[in-house]
Amino acid sequence: MRNQKVRGIVAMLAAVGFFAAMDTFLKLFSTHYPALEVSALRGAASLPFVVLSLTLTGKLHTIKPVRWRLHLLRGVLAIAMLTTFVYSVRHLPLADAYSVFLAAPLLVTALSVPILGEHVDRRRWLAVGVGLVGVLILLRPSGQGLITLGALAAFVSAVCYALSAISVRVLTRTDTTASMVFWFMLMLTVFAGILAIPNWVPLQREHWPWLAAVGILGALGQHFITEAFRHAPASTVAPFEYTALLWAVGIDWLVWQHAPSARLFSGGATIIACGLFLIFLERRERTST
Helix, strand or coil, X not given: CHHHHHHHHHHHHHHHHHHHHHHHHHHHHHCCCCHHHHHHHHHHHHHHHHHHHHHHCCCHHHHCCCCHHHHHHHHHHHHHHHHHHHHHHHHCCHHHHHHHHCCHHHXXXXXXXXXXXXXXXXXXXXXHHHHHHHHHHHHCCCCXXXXXXXXXXXXXXXXXXHHHHHHHHHHCCCXXXXXXXXXXXXXXXXXXXXXXXXXXXXXXXXXXXXXXXXHHHHHHHHHHHHHHHHHCCXXXXXXXXXXXXXXXXXXXXXXXXXCCCHHHHHHHHHXXXXXXXXXXHHHHHHHHC
């Protein structure tokens, strides 16, 4: 059992690293192409790997959707989530965008009350509230209290991610994981591609390797995150998702020579601490029941 948990943790660490590397290429893309086009390219680069994986595992027949409307909603959320995220990493250091986006688990807890009717006790509401204070710290670029569009875009992306995560809770009652992944990527590619047509910029030859890297890194990240949750409980591996911030700080330093700010440490640490506290409460409740 212990070896299984270790394998799950290692797989999660690998997944986070691959996704961070993929986001680095998305940031590079964002300086040359519109955000909607980058979103469409992200989906198009990953879709062949999704289809190949489903074919090799014999799960292609399980992609038939049951709740079409909910899949369509996730498609819309996918466009909004990735487009705003790409916009944020274009205008912010990767670590700053990650710090705001890491508020998503807090938002899942808060939004599950009005949407799913779940009960959230005082301790969780306190964690959500304190975590959102951390977001406010990151949203303030100066003493004047102005909010940058890049930071706001990262927060909107986190909200869309939280809503998508909540929709997954409902979809799992009727639809397969294969169905959710396939239609999510397909709708992202098609819908974002259609919306990007008016401002489409032809892909430069030297950027084709970037596109291949996005597809490969995204596929590897998806594989290892699946392995992580296969070998260990969510409460065990989920905390290691926050190592994404360490990757982002390192990538910012090595690629763009951008040093982390004091605001990043204070706001990011607040958000991560509250997220870890929520995971701790969830784990303790499960072990006591």
